[in-house]
Every structure is written in structure tokens, then in C-alpha cells.
Amino acid sequence: MYDFQLMWPKAVMVGLHRFLVTIDRNRQYFLYGHTYYDGDISSMLSQCMKDKSCSHQFNIPNKWTNPALWQAHNLEFSNEYLSAFAHKHEDSQQRNGMLADIGNSRFRYQTFALSNNQLKIATYNLWNFNGYDEGVYKNRMDQFGKLCQQNDADIFGFQEVRFDFNKQKYKGPSQVEHLSEFLPQYQFMFQPAMSYPEQAFDRVEEGVSIFSRYPIVNHSYILLSRDLSDTGDTHQRICLHVEVETPQLQRVHIFNTHLSLSEKARNRNVLEMWSFIQAHSKPWILMGDLNAEPHSKAMRFLAGLETIEGISTKGFQDAWTALYPEPRPGAPGAYTIDEARDPGLTFSTLEETLVKRIDYLFLALDGRADIEVVDLIDDGIRWDGVTSDHLGVSVTLNVTKS
Known part of the structure; x- marks a missing residue:
């Protein structure tokens, strides 16, 4: 079982993905978990570190308080390696979000629609x-x-x-x-x-x-x-x-x-x-x-x-x-x-x-x-x-x- 995080700093916006990947005896890879956040997460991260409510989720040292310093520090992957793991969202349906290309895979970052309660x-x-x-x-x-x-x-x-x-x-x-x-x-x-x-x-x-x-x-x-x-x-x-x-x-x-x-x-x-x-x-x-x-x-x-x-x-x-x-x-x-x-x-x-x-x-x-x-x-x-x-x-x- 592999558990890792990847980040993509984008000015004040940060893309953060976490993957939980399992491997079978034929060396095939399967996703058991994929979570992600896309947005200005500096305030959320600050709160996480303050109350330690989700520090293990992001796995970011406390000394990293500047979003510009955030990086995918656990592992490095080539685009081809990412493609083997990536949960592919090829759906053409347009929900309230934006697309980002990562290697040959596409992830949809969900943005918050505050139009209803x-x-x-x-x-x-x-x-x-x-x-x-x-x-x-x-x-x-x-x-x-x-x-x-x-x-x-x-x-x-x-x-x-x-x-x-x-x-x-x-x-x-x-x-x-x-x-x-x-x-x-x-x-x-x-x-x-x-x-x-x-x-x-x-x-x-x-x-x-x-x-x-x-x-x-x-x-x-x-x-x-x-x-x-x-x-x-x-x-x-x-x-x-x-x-x-x-x-x-x-x-x-x-x-x-x-x-x-x-x-x-x-x-x-x-x-x-x-x-x-x-x-x-x-x-x-x-x-x-x-x-x-x-x-x-x-x-x-x-x-x-x-x-x-x-x-x-x-x-x-x-x-x-x-x-x-x-x-x-x-x-x-x-x-x-x-x-x-x-x-x-x-x-x-x-x-x-x-x-x-x-x-x-x-x-x-x-x-x-x-x-x-x-x-x-x-x-x-x-x-x-x-x-x-x-x-x-x-x-x-x-x-x-x-």
C-alpha cells in the first residue's frame, strides 16, 4: 500500500492531492483513495496546524508557513508514473470547476458553489x-x-x-x-x-x-x-x-x-x-x-x-x-x-x-x-x-x- 501527497503551487491557489494506492501480485495498481483540495488553503492549513486536526492528512512540516515553499516532498514521479496511478476524469460534463493537466491525466478540481444552502x-x-x-x-x-x-x-x-x-x-x-x-x-x-x-x-x-x-x-x-x-x-x-x-x-x-x-x-x-x-x-x-x-x-x-x-x-x-x-x-x-x-x-x-x-x-x-x-x-x-x-x-x- 502506498500513501502519498502531491502539490502544485499556483500563485495564491494550491492544488493538493492525496492518493492511497494498492498493488496486487500481478503488479497492477489500484486506487483505494483520492482526495484533493484546490484553492487558497493557507487559512485552512494554518488552522490544521493550530489544532493538529488534519496535519497528518497534508503531511506538511509546521515550519512551512509560506505557501510558496510548499512542494511535493514525499516522492517524485514522472508523468508516465503519474499516469499509471492517476484517477482519470475524462468526463466532459461541465460542473462548477476547472481542469488541470497532469501528465496524460486530467483532474477536476471542485470549486464551491455557494448558490444554495x-x-x-x-x-x-x-x-x-x-x-x-x-x-x-x-x-x-x-x-x-x-x-x-x-x-x-x-x-x-x-x-x-x-x-x-x-x-x-x-x-x-x-x-x-x-x-x-x-x-x-x-x-x-x-x-x-x-x-x-x-x-x-x-x-x-x-x-x-x-x-x-x-x-x-x-x-x-x-x-x-x-x-x-x-x-x-x-x-x-x-x-x-x-x-x-x-x-x-x-x-x-x-x-x-x-x-x-x-x-x-x-x-x-x-x-x-x-x-x-x-x-x-x-x-x-x-x-x-x-x-x-x-x-x-x-x-x-x-x-x-x-x-x-x-x-x-x-x-x-x-x-x-x-x-x-x-x-x-x-x-x-x-x-x-x-x-x-x-x-x-x-x-x-x-x-x-x-x-x-x-x-x-x-x-x-x-x-x-x-x-x-x-x-x-x-x-x-x-x-x-x-x-x-x-x-x-x-x-x-x-x-x-x-
Whole structure:
């Protein structure tokens, strides 16, 4: 794994890119992360160094206080070498930004559009490589990407994202790169949670990723604890955190996770995440496939309705129930035969009807924004030919105080 930064001073404007690159046993290179900032970052850097909130992200010695002295000091690369790594943005779509040529690769620097005060965030389970062996993965992935484009969230959190060395045919083994083709204007971070040693020398990793239209200025993660004696807690779980510089709310802390199938593990892991989250300043947005229904202890804990081990959360709001009533789960007897299911259920599209809500956005906005819209990402397909076994969930915020 390689982690490096590159800078291009341009008078008062500075282009700063960070790459997280992995290499497989065939010497092929893949991007696990690409974040960048383009603008007058002297004030932002000054604040970073003052509170040490993102000094490791930029990896710039404290003595470098003059932007004219900033340079790519970690490694030197030829244009050809850059081209091997570079995340290519050949999209001709004109968003509010500018293009810069670096070797044979083109990066789009996102500039801030302050014309509206809305911020949109979405969570969606990618369902890893399901459908690959049946030959339907390409169509499924194309549909998944189109749904994300249509939703047009500023920040996406994805779960069940994989790197699978065996999946070489369609666009290669890295699903985060598949996603980036549909979201070419976005920065992203992918963090594997666990490895599947399916064969002797294979490499199969699964984790979560976050894509952002705005600069990711910091990132971190924690591995959530496992109980190896718990048969429902067989997968390693993770909570990925990024700090995003938005034009609407300035710094926002985003957390993305995919919780265990074990209730005991979830109750333990939400305590660990709560401790992790509190180490950062608000606003907080926690999202993901939490594998638990709203009445469960773990979800009631996150909503501030129940304590675990004498500890309680404060400030989180469940985005769905902020605007809508809790949907009835699809338990026997809850609905008549022909009765439509309540909106808000997110799992499973592999059934004829959805049966429960397990995908969430929990928000702690500190009075700076209101929840304006909550939507489901849903193409209506059930049972056969589904895009994912989950529906996605998105929330649009109306920022009242930056």
C-alpha cells in the first residue's frame, strides 16, 4: 500500500492531492483513495496546524508557513508514473470547476458553489460482487451507478465494497474504481474491514467507502471488536470517518459503518462508535447498513432512547422518523394480503415485498440545519434482477446556520 501527497503551487491557489494506492501480485495498481483540495488553503492549513486536526492528512512540516515553499516532498514521479496511478476524469460534463493537466491525466478540481444552502447525503449497500458469476453484474452495476447519479447526493456512504482479485473481467477487481466511473467528480476513501482467504493466494477484501463532492480534509477509522465465539459475529466490522469541508456547513464529520449480524456484537459496537464519534466536533452524520431494526437496543441507543451499560447518546436524530412515522415491519399479520407496505422499509428486495428497516442516517446537526427531504433510492425491482438487496436512503438538509 502506498500513501502519498502531491502539490502544485499556483500563485495564491494550491492544488493538493492525496492518493492511497494498492498493488496486487500481478503488479497492477489500484486506487483505494483520492482526495484533493484546490484553492487558497493557507487559512485552512494554518488552522490544521493550530489544532493538529488534519496535519497528518497534508503531511506538511509546521515550519512551512509560506505557501510558496510548499512542494511535493514525499516522492517524485514522472508523468508516465503519474499516469499509471492517476484517477482519470475524462468526463466532459461541465460542473462548477476547472481542469488541470497532469501528465496524460486530467483532474477536476471542485470549486464551491455557494448558490444554495442545501446539502444531500446518502447511504447505499453495494451488495459486493453478487451477480458476477451469473453474468449480470455489469447490468447491475450500471443500474446502481445510474441510481446514484440520479440521486445526486453530495456525499455517499457505501457498504459491502470489495476488492476481489478473481474478478478481472468487468472493469477489474476494485469496486471502488467501478463506483468512481459513475461519480467521477467525487473524492473517495475506501477502507477494507476484512480479508476473505478463499484460496491460497487470492486477495478478497470487503469494507466501506465514502464519496464526497467536496474536499475530504481528514480521514480515520476504527476496527470494531469481535467475539470469535459468537457465530453471528464472524465478519470483522469497521467504522470509517471522514471530515469534509462543505460550503454549507464548513467542516462535517461523516461516519460510515456496516454492523454485525449479532445483536450482542451490535450492542457492543455502538458503544465503541459513540466513543469514537465524540472525539470529533459536531456536526456528525452516522450512516450505514446497521443490520438492526428500529426497536432494537442498539438503534434505540443511537437515537438516545435507551442506555447501554449506563451510557446514553445525545444529539442524534433518525432522519427517517424526523419526517415520517415508523414503518410497520413485514411480520406475519402486520399487513393484509394486498396491502401496500409502509414507506421506509429498506430490506430485502430479494423478497416480493420489503420486510424491515435496517439502513439509517443519524444526524447531530447542532441546530445548524433542518431535515428537509428524506428519500429512498429505489428502482422498484423486486425478487429477480435487483440492483442491490437493500434500498438506499438519502437526506437533504436545509442549512440555516453555517
